[in-house]
Amino acid sequence: RIAYVNGRYLPHKDASVHIEDRGYQFADGVYEVCEVRHGVIVDLTRHLDRLDRSLSELRIHHPMSRAALTHVIREVLRRNRVRNGLFYLQVTRGVARRDHVFPGPDVKPSLVITAKSTDPKVIALKNANGIKAITLADNRWSRVDIKSVGLLPNAMARQQAKETGAQEAIYVDSEGMVTEGAATNVWIVDAAGRLVTRPAEQGILRGITRTTLIDVSRHLGMEIEERRFSRDEMLKAREVFITAATSICFPVVEIDGVVIGNGHPGTVADKIRSTFFDIAE
Numbered sequence: 001r002i003a004y005v006n007g008r009y010l011p012h013k014d015a016s017v018h019i020e021d022r023g024y025q026f027a028d029g030v031y032e033v034c035e036v037r038h039g040v041i042v043d044l045t046r047h048l049d050r051l052d053r054s055l056s057e058l059r060i061h062h063p064m065s066r067a068a069l070t071h072v073i074r075e076v077l078r079r080n081r082v083r084n085g086l087f088y089l090q091v092t093r094g095v096a097r098r099d100h101v102f103p104g105p106d107v108k109p110s111l112v113i114t115a116k117s118t119d120p121k122v123i124a125l126k127n128a129n130g131i132k133a134i135t136l137a138d139n140r141w142s143r144v145d146i147k148s149v150g151l152l153p154n155a156m157a158r159q160q161a162k163e164t165g166a167q168e169a170i171y172v173d174s175e176g177m178v179t180e181g182a183a184t185n186v187w188i189v190d191a192a193g194r195l196v197t198r199p200a201e202q203g204i205l206r207g208i209t210r211t212t213l214i215d216v217s218r219h220l221g222m223e224i225e226e227r228r229f230s231r232d233e234m235l236k237a238r239e240v241f242i243t244a245a246t247s248i249c250f251p252v253v254e255i256d257g258v259v260i261g262n263g264h265p266g267t268v269a270d271k272i273r274s275t276f277f278d279i280a281e
């Protein structure tokens with residue numbers, strides 16, 4: 001495997017950044033994960049738009065122009081022979097002697113890009129069987145709209161899920177309303193058969209898959225409502241599913257030991273997933 005690190009393509013095992021990188025010391029950086037399918041990068045423009053936004057919210061300089069960045073991404077995918085898989089892109093504020101205050105303009109941001117193939121069979125199995133989730137209190141900072149590499153709460157939540165035999169942890173806010181998963185957005189099909197997901201402005205990351213699936217559901221003529229929903233409503237929902245670039249749309253068939261719907265992946269999740277790749281660009 002080959003990784004891109006600050007201007008160089010290196011063997012993955014030798015690729016590293018300096019010990020005083022601010023990503024390492026302060027989680028002072030942002031990232032994107034993007035799906036590649038049949039050699040096509042899914043929703044690249046939306047991912048790069050979100051990267052721009054994350055960088056500007058944190059006042060981190062852009063490592064390079066969009067055209068150059070796109071070129072490097074394609075080169076990393078090519079060198080790793082990824083046809084189906086994903087790339088990971090991370091930008092940090094750069095290397096500077098440890099100080100909470102931002103370094104001066106001479107410090108250049110660090111850029112790392114890696115890529116890997118994924119096994120379509122593993123994904124197909126999750127789609128066919130559904131996954132299990134747990135819920136837990138949302139203990140993250142208030143700027144989860146920024147796709148920052150500060151993912152310790154998310155990592156702890158996923159670990160807790162794993163230790164109870166589940167694959168995702170779903171956050172619930174102090175009012176008992178679902179926010180999102182540790183690395184996914186959450187959707188339900190409510191009692192009236194409407195597709196429901198939390199408004200992106202209210203304490204979640206604006207998932208790119210979420211945005212594209214809203215397009216998909218409108219395209220399919222489905223009723224979709226962006227509103228908050230409670231943990232209780234989720235447990236009683238006809239269907240629950242989670243979305244992210246890494247999983248597109250996984251049905252959730254059990255949450256906190258409670259069976260969702262009839263315990264099998266729902267038809268709505270299936271339908272919008274199969275339409276997704278026709279719409280995504």
Ligand code: PDD
Pocket residue numbers: 033180181182183184185205206207208209210243244245246
């Ligand atoms: N996570 N919410 C959170 C907290 C996320 O970390 C992610 C993605 C999403 C879904 O966003 P998108 O549809 O743009 O992937 C929602 C990535 C995949 C990760 O951390 O690996």
